[in-house]
Amino acid sequence: MKLLLYLPQILLSIMAVFIIVRLFVSLFSMRPAGRPKAVLINRNNGKKLAISTYETSIGRGRSSDIQLASSLASRSHAVISRRKQGWFITDTESKTGTFVNGAQINEPTRLYHDDLISIGGVDYTFVAPHARRDDAESSSESTATATGGYIINLATNYEYPIKNGSISIGRGKENDIAIDDPTVSRKHASVIYTDEGWCVVDKDSRAGVGVNGYKVHGSQPIEDGDTIMINTHSFVFKEANAKRKRRGARG
């Protein structure tokens, strides 16, 4: 049949459609990137203001991420930003100024856990357990002790506590969770505590790591109750003192 000669031509388009559609689906089915977590506590009334983006604007204006009621605060007063080095606060030409631990700031100033921030006459405590002042020099025990959790092997129902903010999974005996299965790589994966909260890291395993059915690319933040999959083995991650709240969208 003459029409068969047209097939090679159609095949070209089919391949192109497959490539673009598959890449499209892949791009938008990945879990969104993790976000940094910190909290501002109003010292007057104890109200908590959550910071969950890398850059957070503070001010009286409606477009601010954290909206302040104080009439002394400027429309856009300051910006708290999470950079590679740590947390910073920058005053953005406010009228009444921004104070950290009592001193007015003129340039981006590094923030640490428990710092006192004064904006428009109101005092806030900056809470970020992983950004303690002594944390800046070298990673210390405090990070680990502040956060705990455990991992449950669903097959055996055995609970592994997470010590020092990290736990490793693999075939090798040196791992905290050793799995005797040839399809599991020697150093397969680990669960660690980072800036972005708890993360599962794929240690370049051959078979890969999944979280709730999604393949992990590099590392990925996880939450209380998430299922970590390594081939046929499933683990549930539990955070100590975890609230039952779950992040809504998983993209």
Add this chain to the structure above:
Amino acid sequence: MAKSAEDKALKVKKEHRRHPINNFLMLAVITFFQCYCFAQLIVENWKEFSVNIEILIYAAVFIAVEWVYFIVMRTAGRRKNFEIEFIAFFLSGVGFAAIASAKPDGLLVQVAAFVIGIIGFIVLVWILGDSERAMKLRLPLGILAIVILAANIVLGTDINGARNWIVIGDAISLQPSEFVKIIFVFVGAATLEKLQTAKNLYVFIGFSAACVGILFILRDFGTAVIFFLTFLLIAFMRSGDLRTIGLALASAGLGGWLIMQFKDTVKNRFATWRHVWDEEMIDGKGFQQTRVLIGIASGGLFGLGLGKGNVRNVIFSSTDLIFGVVCEEMGIIIGLLVLASFVLFAIYAINNARTSRSAFYAIAATAAAGLLLFQCCINIFGVTDVIPFTGVTLPFLSRGGSSMISCWGLLAFIKAGDARTYLTTYGEIKKK
């Protein structure tokens, strides 16, 4: 406990179908697609032995570069996401095949630019890894851009009516405005604390006015339009102020009217628009558009096959009219997929803005995606007579070294806009 675990296992099974692609397999499919194109071309011109050898060598280098990039970044770079690069590989591959059909002697420059572009991409993604470092580079780069463009006025060479070329020796000719595109996005984006100080915006408006003004002097009308649209986009993203945009549009409207009055070429383009089939236009000013439209219709949905088209024999077929060559020889489906790829970049950039590590990344990624989309639309809709025709290249596809390198540079912003690009390093730092 056991019950909930069972539920979870079920859920896992269901969700597992949508897992991200296997990068290795995907690149293999892309490689197969590209080999298929080149094979088709070689079978078609099997008599021209020397041309075939040339195509074969460059195609091999082209595909090898893709694999080297993938393997190096996968192992040494520890990167896991390659979707954006793969789309760029697809686009470059389609363009490469069309150029091989239209103008095989342009392949050497194209392959070289591809390699330089990818290296530039890697470097730029690394620079953008630290927003502080990137912010510090803005001022010197902005000055550099103005200097380059000013030098272009003095040293520039007229090619095809526009003075936008600098020729060095006999071998190398550069299009400085292409590189300024990268700087334009760089200067336009800023972190949130910088955005909240109004002064910053006026500096950017001044910079944009200088760039667009110089491009008009250079008679590079198409690029000036792209810069202007990108300026509008960035200005809005920075200020959220419609008044600024209104002012810019009004002044641009006035400026545009003046240009229409004085510059015959621009006026001619508008006179030709929607009249390309007229008796006196069809072999004159509407020559290129009508040949592209004939090519698109002749190609149908799936194309006539590489090396079998007629658009490739029209002047500028490998640069401005590459879309016509692609549609005629590979079909309108692939032609529209090219356009869809740029729309995809834009949606991806918007999607990443929420979780972006700084307003700098969000704005830069969207501006870069926007710039590519504008350029793609002005080219595609220009050659098909949907809008007036302006000599603009099609990103990633058109033959041209400067253009190819600049596209990869812009792609770096899109890549950097995704926080997941750098996630691995962040996680590893804290671990030890």
Add this chain to the structure above:
Amino acid sequence: MKSAANRIKIMWVFIALALAGTIFLVYSMVVDGGKWATSSKNQHLYINGTLIGAGNITDADGVVLCKTADGKRTFAEDGEIRRSLLHTVGDNYGFISSSVQNQYRTDLSGYNRIMGVWELCNFEQGSEVMLSVKSGACRTAYEALGGRKGAVCVYNYKTGAVLVSVSTPTYDPEDVPDDIDGNDEYEGVYINRVTSGLYPPGSTFKVVTAASAIDNVKDIKTKTFNCDGAYHTDYGEVKCMSVHGELSLKTALAKSCNSAFAEIANETGSNNLKKTAEDFGYNKAMKLGKLGVATSKFVSPGKDELELGWAGIGQSKTLVTPLLQMQIMGAIANDGVPVKPYIVQKVTTAAGFVSETAVTVPGSRAVSEETASDLQQMLRNNVENQYGNWHFNDGLKACGKSGTAEVESNETPHAWFAGYLQNEEYPYAFAVIVEHGGSGSEVALPVAAEVINSLTSD
């Protein structure tokens, strides 16, 4: 970050613009793609201005009516067939604009929306257009018209396939006469009279009047009319051919009595008559596939009794194409539902892919089933008792109505015959007009009978 992320959504506006441009581009490609591809500048189709491989046009039995050989477009081998189907197939110079050759130019030249000109590039041949006509019967029709100006059309009222479509005067497209533009004999030669010829329907319109009366006048079937040679009004009279005396509707139609029908029209009323006429297809745009068809006209006579009387017998300002006349007969034969006629059976691309195929499209109902049945009986009665069954082959059960349409007072009237066969095997409806031929039953009926007999005797 929140506000910055929100502002970024402005990008959607630009994405929407890009999509709008894409939709416009795709739309223009769907609409104008054929025009672009068949441009004389397309070197896939033309080498030095000549088409490389336009496809064949064949009749329903595969007889080649037009083909390309050695870069030249040639027509059917038989000269009579060439002449009889000139208006349907078309010529080489585009003089006959509403022809298949002209309207299906893009398909014939090898373009289709899916494959572009891929087939032409690979097989050097365009699509083949197969018509529903039977060239043999067309030839018979052409011969039956015997050099007189006129038109013959026949179609299958169940499927819609046009079997005969002949318009005269005509000429041989391979041997164009030198005096074609000066000679009176070739007056209006470029017009396809089947689709574009507008004629007063004359007595054939009495079928429509009768249909309207059955629907709108209660006791019409029992009512009698008296013909004293004319229908009298205050302003003048409608003359009849003879004095018929007392008549029923059935006999009035059989005798084609003008006075009776002028009276019936007045009893039916102008609005009712107009509505029935429009239900049958008057004043409605019509198409024969891609080919244009002139719109038949019925102008409402208003309250003017005399004018309404003339309108009732198909004179007045009423004009009709032979094609519609045929479709009206088809509607009655098909129990009140007209099937739309088509002439292109299918279009097959060079690779054997059928890109277009004719489908049977029933139009909106013209008259109720009961009315159609009454009309069927009356029209059958006409042939049985008035014109004579012997005109047609045995067992065909022909039905019909003749017409003698008055034109200018000093000219011979046009002869009409329109009808159909009440036959399962040959469900054909037809219309014949012979310009200035004289009496319908004497001139047009034999032509119709000859064509129908040739169509049904194989």
